[in-house]
Structure formats: C-alpha cells, structure tokens
Amino acid sequence: MAQNVQATANNIKYPLGLTNWRVIGSSMRNDNNTQRVILGNSIAIKAGRANTAKTQWPDGAILAKLVWKNTTLETWKAATVLGDFVHAEIMVRDTTKYATTGGWGFARWKGLDLNPHSQDINAATACFECHKAASNNNYVFTVPAKMP
C-alpha cells in the first residue's frame, strides 16, 4: 500500500486505505481506452446506496476513481480487463470550501507511486471544467450502481 503520498498542489491529501473502500460502480472509457472502479468513503457509500433517484452527496463524502489501461484477458479474449495502473483521483465534497467548483475539491495522483498530477495549484480547474458536463447531477459523472 502506498505510503507517504504527497498532498496535491491544492492541498488535498491522499486518503490512506482508499483501496479498501467499498464499491460504487465501474466504467469503461472508450475515448481513452481505460477502465475504472469507483469507490467511496463511508459517507459516500451511505449516500450512494440509498437508492434515491439522484444522489445527494453530503459534506465529507469522498468519491475515488482507480483507473487502469484496458487489456485483453488471455484466457477469455472477449473480455477487457485491467492492465497498467494509470492514476487515482478523488472528489472531496465540501460545499463551503469548494463553493466555486461545484462543491467539490478535485485531486489526482499518477501511477503506482501516486505522484501528484501537477504542481500547479489551479490544476483542479481543468477537472471542474470537464465535470460541468454533469452539472445536472451535482457535477458527478458516476451514477451509483444498483446493488442487490
């Protein structure tokens, strides 16, 4: 497990133990050949599994995406599975602190060593610009999976 991970330039800390969080969903991005698992901290899991039509994420919720390059499974060629690890990224819900970016603080760490994505304190602006496409869903792309 990654240790001593550096905070991002916008001062968001990597949540230790993130890979032990529970699942909210998964997705495949056909535009950049990656697959991702979306996890949540306890607050996010409680909100995401409440079976509401549109999830309301309370302050303190953190959503995480673990992203891998796609690869083909040797033993089942019709399956696309997880190849090289690309990055971990999180959205931290704080409607006061991050009021100018939809109530979310954005952070990304690259590679298995989890190096901060950028040294630019404004790097997260790019995240928010992209997430505006999900403005009708509280700036969250992920729709929590239906769970048994």
Next chain:
Amino acid sequence: MAQNVQATANNIKYPLGLTNWRVIGSSMRNDNNTQRVILGNSIAIKAGRANTAKTQWPDGAILAKLVWKNTTLETWKAATVLGDFVHAEIMVRDTTKYATTGGWGFARWKGLDLNPHSQDINAATACFECHKAASNNNYVFTVPAKMP
C-alpha cells in the same frame, strides 16, 4: 441489502455483506455486453493483493463477481457504465470439498432479489466447464488488479 437469500442447489450460501467486500478487479465482457466488479473476502483480498506472479488462493478464499448490463453514460457518451443488475456469482475455495471441480465451489444468484440460478444440483458443472479455459491460473479468470 438482500436478506434471506436461498442457498444454491449445491448448498452454497450467499455471503451476507458481500457488496461490502473489497475490490480485486473489474472487467467488461464484449461477448455478452456486461461489465463486472470482482470482489474478495478477507482471505481472497490478502492473497490477491500479495503481488505474486500467479495468485495462490488458500482454502476459505471467496471470489465474487457482481454483473451488470452495459449502458451508456448520459453525461459522457464515450463511457460505458453499469445498467441493470444481472447476477452475483461466487467461487468458494475448498480444495478438499471441491476437489473434482478444480478446488472451487461455484454459485450464482440472479437479479436484485438474488434467486438461485438453478434448482439443479449439477448446475455448477457448467461453471467449471467454462473455467477450464483458466486451468493454468487455478481455474480463475480474474488476474488481480495492480493496486497503488
């Protein structure tokens, strides 16, 4: 969370709290238009995250697959995400009890109500027949994801 789930015909019980297990990987099956998240119980997680070249799954390990139909994300059309829930399936490692099926007991429950896949005690034979394609990997298709 599903309650009072019926055991399968081959007498495998649904592990309560399965959806709270940690992640081993995810995959997309292009032959049947589904996406799946692979989880493990504590024994499986310890084995699957040991960074060995080929995972040795000890007795007591349980691997679970949660399977959903693919759908397109409204807010990002190039993303394929989780639609309707299809089924949950598990592999239970017991090299003595399941010696004739590669050391694994197979079970599947369908839909959000988690109804046993079949009333036929031999239904799991079909699972094993298919998993023979992964005989060089202890009959497990999943290769644990590289985790930071």
